[in-house]
Structure formats: structure tokens, C-alpha cells
Amino acid sequence: MSMKQWRHQSGSSLIEILVTLVILAIGILGVFALQTSSLKSNQNSYLRTQATILSYDIVERIRANREGVNNLDYNNPTPATTASCLTTTGCSATQMAANDISEWQSLLAFQLPSGAGIICIDSTPNDGTTALPACDNSGDLYVVKTWWDENRDGTADQLLATSFQP
Secondary structure, rough: OOHHEEEEEEEOOOOHHHHHHHHHHHHHHHHHHHHHHHHHHHHHHHHHHHHHHHHHHHHHHHHHHHHHOOOOOOOOOOOOOOOOOOOOOOOHHHHHHHHHHHHHHHHHHOOOOOEEEEEEEOOOOOOOOOOOOOOOOOOOEEEEEEOOOOOOOOOOOOOEEOOOOO
């Protein structure tokens, strides 16, 4: 090979380097998008798990207060904190129901973004919003309806409905 031919064949061209950088940038953007999607799915899964745990928490509280269930104290209750309900004596079943709901709603607000919930007797559990929970008071099943803001836009857009027989 002559010296003239050698100079034309050595090294890589600027175009080859630019194409390589474009391909590398697209790959890095793909990895970034995958990581973002994974984090979002992980966060949504965490919030659903918290909502499930809190739903089962109130279900067990309701089952522990049979007299309150028989009095329908858990159907669309008005939450109220009662200090005497924190001890083993001095609290009626109605007060215990109101205290349970108050503590549960505080936990919802603390552990879930825009967390809210209601307990009612409902034959169509998978409907309603935080403003209009759509409890029809028919049937024999209680429903724990829990809402939270999954996409963090300021509105509670996810519903977890747990039906149970006390």
C-alpha cells in the first residue's frame, strides 16, 4: 500500500462517531424510561399494600366490637376521638366505633396521599368518590371504601373496596 492510500483508510470518520453517540443516547434514554416506569409501579404497589393493610385493620376493629356492629354504629359513622376508649374500661360500643373510625381515618390521611375512607352497608361496593361514596344501605355486607391519590395530582383517584361480613 502506498502512503497516500494509508492516510485515507486510517481512523474513523466524524459521522461514525456521531451515529454511535446517537445510538448510545437513545439507549440511555430507554434505560431512564424503564427506571422511571419501574419506580412508579413500585410506588403504586406500595400505596395499594398500605390501603389493603389499613382496610384489614378497620375490618378487625369492627369484628372486635360486636355490639357496635349490632347497633349499626359502623354504618356511615361519625368519627369522634374518645380518650376513655384508650383504656380497657369506660367506653361504650358506640364510642368505641366512633373512636375506631377516627383513628382509622387519621391513619389513612397520614399513610396515603389524599387518603380517605368510609365504612357502610352497600350492595354495590366498587363505586363512589370521596365526595359521594354511593352507599345504598342495602344488603348484609359491610364495605370498607378507601381512596388515595395514586398519580399525585391532588384528587383521590384510586378506590380499594373491601366487602366483609362482620
